[in-house]
Amino acid sequence: MSEPDFPIRCRNLWKIYGHTTALRDTSPERLTDEVLAAKGLLAALREVTLDIARGEVFVIMGLSGSGKSTLVRCMTGLVEPTLGDLVIDGENLRTIAPERLIEMRRHRISMVFQDFALLPHLTVLGNIAFPLRVQGIGRARREARAAELVDLVGLAGRAHHFPHELSGGQQQRVGIARSLITDPDIWFLDEPFSALDPLIRQEMQGELLRLQARLHKTVVFITHDFDEAIRIADRIAIMRGGAVVQVDTPEGLVLHPKDEYVAAFTRKIPRDRVLSVAAMLSPVSDRARGAPVRATALVGEVAARVLAAEAPVPVAGPDGRIVGSLGRTAIIETVFGGFA
Missing domain, CATH: 3.40.50.300 (P-loop containing nucleotide triphosphate hydrolases)
Known part of the structure; x- marks a missing residue:
């Protein structure tokens, strides 16, 4: 290893x-x-x-x-x-x-702050390309790279907009793209x-x-x-x-x-958003039925299926082998009653 x-x-x-x-x-x-x-x-x-x-x-x-x-x-x-x-x-x-x-x-290294700190006189493309401009990279090259990032962060069609024409989320996307332009x-x-x-x-x-x-x-x-x-x-x-x-x-x-x-x-x-099936599975049960759920899945991802099942559901490890089972009681205690 x-x-x-x-x-x-x-x-x-x-x-x-x-x-x-x-x-x-x-x-x-x-x-x-x-x-x-x-x-x-x-x-x-x-x-x-x-x-x-x-x-x-x-x-x-x-x-x-x-x-x-x-x-x-x-x-x-x-x-x-x-x-x-x-x-x-x-x-x-x-x-x-x-x-x-x-x-x-x-x-x-690169950093994104809470304050978007966009330059108001530059377009989206110009703001994203600015770090390469500081490095002395030619305009054609830096804007080509910035155009790639415009698409990557979901701002297609807004390359020539100015910051005041963007929503808060769009402005933050510009900040994220700018922080990534130096790779x-x-x-x-x-x-x-x-x-x-x-x-x-x-x-x-x-x-x-x-x-x-x-x-x-x-x-x-x-x-x-x-x-x-x-x-x-x-x-x-x-x-x-x-x-x-x-x-x-x-x-x-x-x-x-x-x-x-x-x-x-x-x-x-909510525990179901954090805990994995592996954290709460029971030993392998002869009563377990149906297709297995993944041990790495979050409890919230499988809760509905386990609660609807009449018997415990088998749990599979990364290699596909059955490593345990998961039943209604564990789900109910985790989601509605806390986790001991």
């Missing part, structure tokens, strides 16, 4: 605001709230250690002030960490030369849909998933909305007070919250 590929690695990362020369004789292990307060310092990030795998959608979430946006700004080089290591594709951002960081931002390996999105109306927000979440299925980027997505997180995430990091409290799959966070803070995020989430 090949070694996991982690293009983003954080090790004991701190971001401290204030006169950090006061930390000269203080080891990270001794940076308690009392020590920081005594030195007049504020920790926006505390001992953040995590790995983000290539090609996954990694969501960072937490309440306002939890440190999630500070962390993503450190990852993009917009904010300089105070202590620890932050390695992007083998290059440590704490020691990288400024020229290399600029090169990385131009070609290997970055790593794609950062800082609450990109939070300013949109709920229906448009859901539409843009679906658009993100569609693009990711086609492009296979490494995605780091910031949100404070757990509904949004569970829809798009492969894994989720929950932050509090600048620290990462828990990193897990949506299902893992629901089944095994590390503490009450994490449990509070998951308490109101």
